[in-house]
Structures are given as C-alpha cells and as structure tokens.
Amino acid sequence: MVTISDEVKTLLKDNGFQESDVLEIVNAAEASGDKLKAADGSVCIAKNVTDNLTSYAVYNDKEVVNCYAHQMKAGEPAGGWDAEQETPLESKYICNKCGETAMNMNVSMSFMGMSRVGPAIVCQKCKDVYVEPEMVKTLAVAESILGEKRA
Secondary structure, eight states: OOOOOOOHHHHHHTTOOOHHHHHHHHHHHHHOSEEEEETTTSSSEEEEEEESOEEEEEEESEEEEEEEEOSEEEEETTTTTOOSSSEEEEEEEEEETTTTTEEEEEEEEEETEEEEEEEEEEETTTTTEEEEEEGHHHHHHHHHHHHHOOO
C-alpha cells in the first residue's frame, strides 16, 4: 500500500488537496493501468480528470512523492493527432497501457474558452496527455492571465 510522504502532506494542506483524493488517484491507476511509468522505474504519474480540474499523483512503490493540479484542459497535439509533427522528443516515461515511449510534444490547452499551445507528455498510440509537475506554475500563471482577460 502506498502512503503519502510528510513533504506531500504539507503540500496537500497548502493546496487544498485531500489525502483520500490523492490515494484514490493512485489506487485507480494501479487498478486500471492508466499511468505513465518512468523508464528507469523510479516513479509513476497518475491523473484524474474532472470537468474543471486535472489532478496528478507522482508515486513510487512506497509513497506519493508529489501531487499537483491544473485547470487548463490539455488536448490533442498542435495540428491534431494525424498531422505530421516536428520530430517529437522521447520523454523519460513509458505508457503503462500500451508500452509505447511517451513523447514530449506541444498540445492545445484551453481555459475559459481560450486556447494556447503548451508542452506535455503524450502517448501517441493511446492519445493520452499528461502535464509534468514542472509546468504547473506556468499553467497557473496562464490560468490567472486568461481569467483576468475574461473578467
């Protein structure tokens, strides 16, 4: 059973997450196999998508080591799934569902009816899109700016 590290417990309190919600993300990913695995086996990334929030848990076989969320909807690769892309770079993750190496690609991201393009980790076979934790601060700023424009 995966636990939550003390560092992440503090992060949860600071960001309004519930421990049970984060553990539910992990348990759902383990049951369904819907997750990314680091190629070196160090961590997995699982997510839960709702109407207005995508929440992630980064975990290893013992504990959740990070969690984050964003409101932007991460969609298909810029130009669409069938468009010829610039050669995408391999990410350090493998899609657990199909075993394909996930790629770093630009995808459409929308918030409050406005769209931008941003980087994400994409399984081109499963058409699943994940945002890395390093992007969350950038997305929060974009969400704030787009929210102000709509106000």
